[in-house]
Amino acid sequence: MIAKHDVLVVGAGCAGMRAAIEAFDAGADVAMISKLHPTRSHSGAAEGGINAALGNAAEDNAEIHAYDTVKGSDYLGDQDAIEVFAREAPGDIFQLENWGAVFSRREDGKLAQRPFGAAGSPRTVYAADITGHVLIQVLWEQVCKRDIPVYEEFFAWQLVENDGRCQGVICWDLLHGGLKTVGGKTVVLATGGAGRQYRVTTNAYACTGDGMAMALHAGLPLKDMEFMQFHPTTLYPTGILLTEGCRGEGAYLINKDGERFMKRYAPNALELASRDVVSRSEQTEIDEGRGIEGSVLLDMRHLGAERIIERLPGSRELSMVYAGIDPIYEPVPVRPGAHYHMGGIETDNGGATEMTGLYAAGECACVSIHGANRLGGNSLMETITFGRRAGRSAAEWALTHTTVEVPESAERDAEARLRELLDRDEGERPWKVREELGNSMLENFAVFRTEEGMSRQIEILEGLRERYPNVVVEDKGEVFNSDLTQAIELGNMLDTALCMVTAGLVRKESRGAHARPHDYPTRDDDNFLHHSITRWKDGGVELSKSEVRFTHWEPQERKY
Amino acid sequence: MQVGLKIWRYDSATGDRALREYEIEAPEEATLLDCLDIVKERHDGSLAYRKSCRMMICGSCGMRMDGAAVLACKTRMYDIAEEGRVPVISAMGNLPIVKDLVVDMDPFWAKFKSTQPWLQPGYERPDDGREYRISQERMNVIHKEALCINCGCCVSECNAMESDPEFLGPQALAKGMRFVGDPRDGATVERLERYNQEHGIWDCTRCYFCNERCPKGVDPRDAIAKLGAESIRLGIDRDMGAKHAKWFVRSAETTGWLREEELIPKTQGYVAAIKQLKFGASLARHGKVRPIPFPHTANDVDEARNLRKLVREQDRDGALGIVQGERALGRLEHGHKDESLEEIYERPGAAPRPWLPEVEEEASA
Numbered sequence: 044m045i046a047k048h049d050v051l052v053v054g055a056g057c058a059g060m061r062a063a064i065e066a067f068d069a070g071a072d073v074a075m076i077s078k079l080h081p082t083r084s085h086s087g088a089a090e091g092g093i094n095a096a097l098g099n100a101a102e103d104n105a106e107i108h109a110y111d112t113v114k115g116s117d118y119l120g121d122q123d124a125i126e127v128f129a130r131e132a133p134g135d136i137f138q139l140e141n142w143g144a145v146f147s148r149r150e151d152g153k154l155a156q157r158p159f160g161a162a163g164s165p166r167t168v169y170a171a172d173i174t175g176h177v178l179i180q181v182l183w184e185q186v187c188k189r190d191i192p193v194y195e196e197f198f199a200w201q202l203v204e205n206d207g208r209c210q211g212v213i214c215w216d217l218l219h220g221g222l223k224t225v226g227g228k229t230v231v232l233a234t235g236g237a238g239r240q241y242r243v244t245t246n247a248y249a250c251t252g253d254g255m256a257m258a259l260h261a262g263l264p265l266k267d268m269e270f271m272q273f274h275p276t277t278l279y280p281t282g283i284l285l286t287e288g289c290r291g292e293g294a295y296l297i298n299k300d301g302e303r304f305m306k307r308y309a310p311n312a313l314e315l316a317s318r319d320v321v322s323r324s325e326q327t328e329i330d331e332g333r334g335i336e337g338s339v340l341l342d343m344r345h346l347g348a349e350r351i352i353e354r355l356p357g358s359r360e361l362s363m364v365y366a367g368i369d370p371i372y373e374p375v376p377v378r379p380g381a382h383y384h385m386g387g388i389e390t391d392n393g394g395a396t397e398m399t400g401l402y403a404a405g406e407c408a409c410v411s412i413h414g415a416n417r418l419g420g421n422s423l424m425e426t427i428t429f430g431r432r433a434g435r436s437a438a439e440w441a442l443t444h445t446t447v448e449v450p451e452s453a454e455r456d457a458e459a460r461l462r463e464l465l466d467r468d469e470g471e472r473p474w475k476v477r478e479e480l481g482n483s484m485l486e487n488f489a490v491f492r493t494e495e496g497m498s499r500q501i502e503i504l505e506g507l508r509e510r511y512p513n514v515v516v517e518d519k520g521e522v523f524n525s526d527l528t529q530a531i532e533l534g535n536m537l538d539t540a541l542c543m544v545t546a547g548l549v550r551k552e553s554r555g556a557h558a559r560p561h562d563y564p565t566r567d568d569d570n571f572l573h574h575s576i577t578r579w580k581d582g583g584v585e586l587s588k589s590e591v592r593f594t595h596w597e598p599q600e601r602k603y
Numbered sequence: 604m605q606v607g608l609k610i611w612r613y614d615s616a617t618g619d620r621a622l623r624e625y626e627i628e629a630p631e632e633a634t635l636l637d638c639l640d641i642v643k644e645r646h647d648g649s650l651a652y653r654k655s656c657r658m659m660i661c662g663s664c665g666m667r668m669d670g671a672a673v674l675a676c677k678t679r680m681y682d683i684a685e686e687g688r689v690p691v692i693s694a695m696g697n698l699p700i701v702k703d704l705v706v707d708m709d710p711f712w713a714k715f716k717s718t719q720p721w722l723q724p725g726y727e728r729p730d731d732g733r734e735y736r737i738s739q740e741r742m743n744v745i746h747k748e749a750l751c752i753n754c755g756c757c758v759s760e761c762n763a764m765e766s767d768p769e770f771l772g773p774q775a776l777a778k779g780m781r782f783v784g785d786p787r788d789g790a791t792v793e794r795l796e797r798y799n800q801e802h803g804i805w806d807c808t809r810c811y812f813c814n815e816r817c818p819k820g821v822d823p824r825d826a827i828a829k830l831g832a833e834s835i836r837l838g839i840d841r842d843m844g845a846k847h848a849k850w851f852v853r854s855a856e857t858t859g860w861l862r863e864e865e866l867i868p869k870t871q872g873y874v875a876a877i878k879q880l881k882f883g884a885s886l887a888r889h890g891k892v893r894p895i896p897f898p899h900t901a902n903d904v905d906e907a908r909n910l911r912k913l914v915r916e917q918d919r920d921g922a923l924g925i926v927q928g929e930r931a932l933g934r935l936e937h938g939h940k941d942e943s944l945e946e947i948y949e950r951p952g953a954a955p956r957p958w959l960p961e962v963e964e965e966a967s968a
Contacts, residue, residue, distance in 0.1 A: 053667025083653075083661040097733075142733040143722030143787060147750040152736030170749075176660055177749065188721040218701065247656040280632055282656045302907065361658060364677055365632070391904060474644035501861055521701045526648040603729050 044211065044224045044449045048074045049441035050434070051227025053199045053212055053254060056084030057175070058405025058430035059233035059422060059586045060182035060493070062394075065434030066231075067189045071441050073434075075186075076194045076225060078249065079526065082183050085235055086245040086405075086426060089175025089356060090286035092157060092167035093427070095132035095418035099149060100156040103164035105129040110596060111233075112421060115161045115317050116414025117555035117566065118590060118598040119267065119574070121353045124392050126412045126594060128421075128428055135166055135427045144181040146170045149352075157291045159419045161603060167420040172286045172357040173530035178423060194225060198528045199253060202230065202261045202401065202458055203449050209261075209282050209401035211449050213457045217528060220521025222458055224449050228441035231433050232258060232293040232388060236406040240536045240543075241381035242481035245277050245284035248521045254407040255536035259542065263397055264576045266409040266589070267386035268539070269547035272417055277380030279338040280301050281365050285358045285377060287419040289370075290314040292354050294343040296325065297374065298333040302378045309603040316603035319416040319556045322379040326490040329378065330562050340374035341449035347371075367569060379490050383414040384421060385556065388541075388575065389589075394433025400440065411574070414591075415555020463526065470515035473530045480536060492559050497548040507513075509538055538579070545584040546575040566603075568598050606630055606638050606680050607689035610650065612744035613700050623687065624645075635692070636664055636675035639704075652704040652713065659818060662754030666704045667693045672756035674818045678690030689720070695759035696766075711755050711766075714775040722782065725789020735787050744922065748826050750819045757813035757823045769802045773823030775815035776804060780826035783833055784922055795834045805844025806832045810962045829922035836921035856911040864892045 050066040052059045055077035064165070066073040067091045077084070096108040102527060109129035113120055140146060144263050147169055159167040170177040192319040196217040203211040205223065211226035237252025238244035255321040259265055275296070276285045290296070297448050309316035316324075325339050332338075343351055348371045351359055357372075362368050362375045373562035387409035394410075412425050474559045487500035511534055518526035552567035573588040606629045613620050627641045636654055643650045653663040657676040664675040668690045683690055698706040729735055757773040764770045771779075778800055782788045798804045804827050813823040833843055849870040852863045864886060868876035876883070888894050901907070914924055 079655055079661070079663065080712075080753075082662045083655050085656060085661070087752075088656045088658060134732075137733050141724070141728055143782075143785065145745065145785075146734075148736070148737060148739040148742055152738050154734050155739075172768045173660070173750070180749070184721040187716050188719075217944065249655045281657075355658075364659065364679070472644060472648070473891065518651075520614075520616070520649060520702075523651040523705045524641070525651060 044226045046074070047211070047226030047447045048072050049228050050074075050437045051212060051225055051229070052434070054084070054192060054230045054233035054235060054405070054407070055075075055079070055081035056086035056235055056405065057178050057182060057426035058086075058433075059084070060179075060186050061233070061427050061430030062231045062233055062402075062404055062434030062437065063191050064182065064185050064189065064412060065431045066438035066441075067191055069435055069438035069442070071438035073438070074194065074225070074227075075190045075199045076199050076200045076212060078217065080195055080197060081186065081193060082179050083249075084179060084270075085250055086423070088173040088180035088247065088284065089174045089178070089243075090284060091159065091288035091291065091424050092169035092174045093136065093178070093423035093426060094159065094162065094166050094418070095136040096129060096164070096166055096342070097136065097154060097156060097167060098164075098468050099153045100165040102589065104167055105132070107131070108164045109242075111161060111163050113414075113596045114413060114599075115416055115418040115421075116412070116599060117416055117552060117601055118568070118572065118596070119270075119414030119554060120409070121411050121414075121592040122594040122596060123592050125412055127285070127427065128410075128412050129429065131428050132424050133185050135424070135431065139178065139181060142181050142185055144170070145177050146174075158307075158315060159291050160315045160321065161312065162420070170289060171353070172288050172355050173216070175423060178427075183225075194223075194595060197223065197225075198531070199234070199257065199451075200531060201256050201457060201588065203418055203453050203529065204261055204398065205448055205450055205453070208399035210447050211453065215522055215528060215531075215570045216459070217525065220524065222454065222461060224454055226447040226449055227400075227436040227559075228444055228447055231394065231437050232401070232403040232407055233405045233430060233433075234407045236384045237536055237539050238381045239384070239532075240540045241479075241484045243277065243378070243485055244381040245274055246381065247281060250280065251532035252362065252407070252539040253532065254388055254403065255539050258396065258401070259538060259577075259579045261398065261401075262580050263401070264389045265386060265539070265542050265573050266389040266576055267411060268384070268416070268543040268577055269550055269575060270413075270415050271381055271488070271530035271543065272318055272383040272385060273322040273379035274382035275318055275325055275379055276341050276377040277382070278361060278366050278379055279336070279376035282380040283339060283361055283365050285361065285375065285384070286355070287342055288339060289355055292343075292350065292528060293346055294341055295345075296321070297340045297342050298328045300333060302333075304328050304333070304339070312603035316421060317416055318382075319558070320603055322490050323558055325377075325379055326587050330537050334378075336378065337511055338376035338378040340476070341375040342379045343369075343370040344372065344374065357501055381485075381489070385409070385415065385417050390433070392432065393436035393553045394429060395436055398530040402433040403435045404430045404536065408433075415442065415557060417517060464530065465516055465519060467513070467515050470513040471510060472517070473514040473533045476510055476514060477533050477536075480507055480540065481504070481531075484540060488547060490558065490562075492547060492557065493561050494548070494559075497544055500544045501541070501548065504537060504544060508537050508541070520576055542577040542584050545586060546577050549586060572598065574598060604633075604681065606684045607632070608638060608642065608864060610642070610703070611691070611693040612703050613694070614651070615700065615702055622691070629684075631681055631727055632677050633680050635668065635673070635678040635680055637795045638680055641691075650704075651702040658954035660752060665695050665754040665756045665759065667695060667759065672696070672816045674754060677818050679736055679935040680711070685922050691714055695755055697758050697761060697764050698755065700745045702959050708755065711753075711758055711774065714771055715753070715778060718771065718775045718779045719790070719794070720778045720782070722785065722788055723790040724787060737786055739872050741786055745784040747821050748777050748784065751777055751781070751821045752819055754818065756762050756816050756818055757821075760812040760816045762810045762812060763806055763808045767802060767806060769803075771798065773807075774826065776807075776830060777826040779821040780922070783830060791833070792839070793836060795830065795837060797844070798830050799834055799839050799842050801954065804834070804843075805842045825925060829925045830927055833921045843870050850933055852911070855907045858898050859904030860899070861909045862898055
């Protein structure tokens with residue numbers, strides 16, 4: 044063990060940094076571990092905005108925000124958590140602003156808010172279309188101010204469970220090499236999503252579900268893993284995100300005939316229906332032959348150059364660099380792409396998991412705010428509000444307990460496993476397995492799902508998992524061995540993908556992002572209004588379920 | 604397409620350095636980063652470079668291509684491959700190399716942190732517990748500086764830092780301007796005092812490489828100029844650089860031309876000027892010295908005076924004289940007004956066109 048702290052935060056994106064700041068302010072000795080420098084985290088790539096019912100642009104309140112979120116979740120979100128979330132969001136936004144976040148403003152000097160999908164009021168606070176970047180910067184500034192230590196480019200690999208509680212993390216030191224163990228009275232996982240399981244994804248290379256996999260392998264439950272959000276507007280051919288803010292500012296979606304097809308699917312909300320609805324509509328257009336090369340078109344031309352340059356400069360730059368198209372003059376080809384894990388490590392409203400001393404927040408966690416479908420702008424807000432809550436709970440627990448012990452056997456076992464991987468000289472290169480994972484997940488577990496496709500996907504995943512123990516790491520060096528960490532990431536993606544498809548196969552209904560139009564086209568509240576719980580047992584997935592928590596809102600049919 | 608790359612490999616353990624050439628097959632839309640991935644996956648797993656978002660926002664993949672800093676994920680390879688060029692890829696400059704294309708960013712972050720890069724609130728939080736009320740126009744002052752993704756491309760290219768490794772550098776100073784220009788920040792004077800010290804703003808050589816190479820349009824050199832203007836506006840002008848700049852303005856508004864014979868005494872002081880009498884004599888020989896009590900006045904001096912007056916009247920002393928409400932990314936030019944789409948995509952240097960959808964013009968009506 045190289046060091047120990049009261050609170051150890053794994054991951055330094057928005058949720059991780061917010062948790063660390065809160066734990067520091069609560070008086071704890073806190074440190075962060077991250078496989079990237081904090082400002083490289085993928086929270087920074089969030090574009091459109093962050094939802095809080097400030098009521099700056101139109102009348103709004105926490106209750107409407109909560110209702111929109113419940114409805115958006117297809118009634119699978121836990122309503123007590125959603126109420127906490129909607130109530131505390133405005134205070135968190137004002138705090139970010141007071142810390143210096145460079146948000147866009149209204150004429151009266153207050154924070155500007157823009158309309159977003161499935162929101163009853165313009166509720167999305169934004170900074171042009173680089174909101175995530177602005178948040179990452181302001182949180183990093185606050186981390187610097189507090190001088191919170193960061194174990195940078197430490198690849199967290201394994202949780203240390205000792206005496207029935209989580210007491211640290213075993214990491215690979217990317218920059219210098221070697222396994223290093225950092226102890227913590229409490230550990231907060233804030234490692235983000237796993238979109239890299241798919242070939243077409245908005246996610247960074249770093250989004251490989253490391254935290255979810257660590258928790259899974261430590262015996263913890265992952266909740267609602269089958270719900271993977273497909274963002275409706277990812278750029279062809281790279282899958283790079285174009286913000287929902289484009290549609291929020293008024294962009295149209297059109298098919299190859301030039302028709303605004305959303306009027307057939309969501310006659311009221313049109314392009315601003317919730318993401319699952321828009322993605323399904325696009326996929327239907329593409330499947331029925333009204334797309335162009337597997338895409339539809341996002342048309343911003345009528346917004347005019349000035350508005351595009353002022354409000355959507357980043358999206359314009361992305362279109363120009365990666366598709367060669369200037370949206371001021373031409374529509375941009377887009378298609379649904381893997382974007383966000385609604386599911387994750389099960390936590391309570393304070394971020395606590397089933398294991399004493401272990402907390403989780405952000406995309407890797409499942410509180411659950413998002414249920415079966417997340418609303419645009421709610422995830423950044425979740426990272427802040429629940430990052431704060433998890434940081435607070437972790438610090439409070441840590442400050443009332445004293446010891447940290449990491450048994451030598453844990454470090455020895457990890458070392459042995461690592462050596463086995465590093466010393467293997469013959470076998471398959473990991474990229475082949477990764478490529479097959481990405482292609483098959485996109486084919487069999489994307490916007491639309493079928494019994495046959497999911498069964499096939501489970502077989503494919505089992506096949507890939509059998510090949511995985513034979514992958515070979517070519518780089519045998521100690522310094523910046525990213526070949527090694529990428530091989531470990533692949534294992535994490537394979538295991539979490541198996542949880543997703545296994546949970547998806549038994550959910551015989553269509554709810555939110557889990558759409559089965561061919562065999563189970565409707566929602567079935569009688570049999571499936573419950574969370575899916577997946578655990579790792581004997582090298583496979585064990586399924587169970589848990590209750591959805593209701594407060595005010597009875598399930599209703601969902602129309603936009 | 605076929606892409607050739609020459610990559611400078613470096614092993615810090617042995618100190619071995621070698622230029623290796625790779626020939627790969629890549630899709631037409633491939634970026635430099637995609638090509639490096641192909642090299643690592645299929646040719647040499649030990650190649651080291653940083654990457655994450657692949658969409659120009661995380662700032663991980665700064666490196667040099669043919670000697671100039673780029674973000675690998677922003678650099679499309681199509682044109683280079685078509686020309687048959689084989690670019691040389693190497694690690695960023697001005698930072699120690701760890702392995703291959705990975706540099707040690709610690710010196711970069713140490714300078715960043717030394718500028719106290721966090722808001723120091725100038726007045727009490729708004730008493731209703733909500734946000735500060737500030738106009739968008741006022742926030743636009745720091746629009747460009749707030750775009751910085753800390754990739755280090757500017758630092759890699761900084762000529763001043765090459766000769767003075769302790770120079771704060773374009774990134775840290777741009778971050779400094781992000782706070783000096785923020786109306787919510789109350790530490791402006793302290794910050795400017797710090798940047799006016801040795802290794803600060805006046806040590807910039809104004810080569811403009813940082814502006815040139817910044818992948819996000821932050822224009823760090825402009826930020827440094829704004830810090831200089833703010834310093835002088837607030838009377839922080841001890842540094843020779845500040846005095847030098849001030850004399851240019853004073854000289855132009857009084858006589859309409861630069862009175863070089865007074866530049867040295869005004870900038871370096873009279874003692875220094877006496878030591879440089881030899882230089883003064885040389886100036887005199889070339890007819891550049893006029894009797895100081897009776898300086899020559901330019902014919903159109905009123906133009907210079909009116910310009911100065913205008914700046915004062917518009918209250919654009921300091922950084923506001925440099926800020927034009929510009930939007931960095933808005934400067935991107937790529938669209939077409941008079942040209943046909945075909946002409947655009949056939950233009951030299953244009954991004955390869957994936958395909959062009961046929962859409963009726965009336966579609967969006």
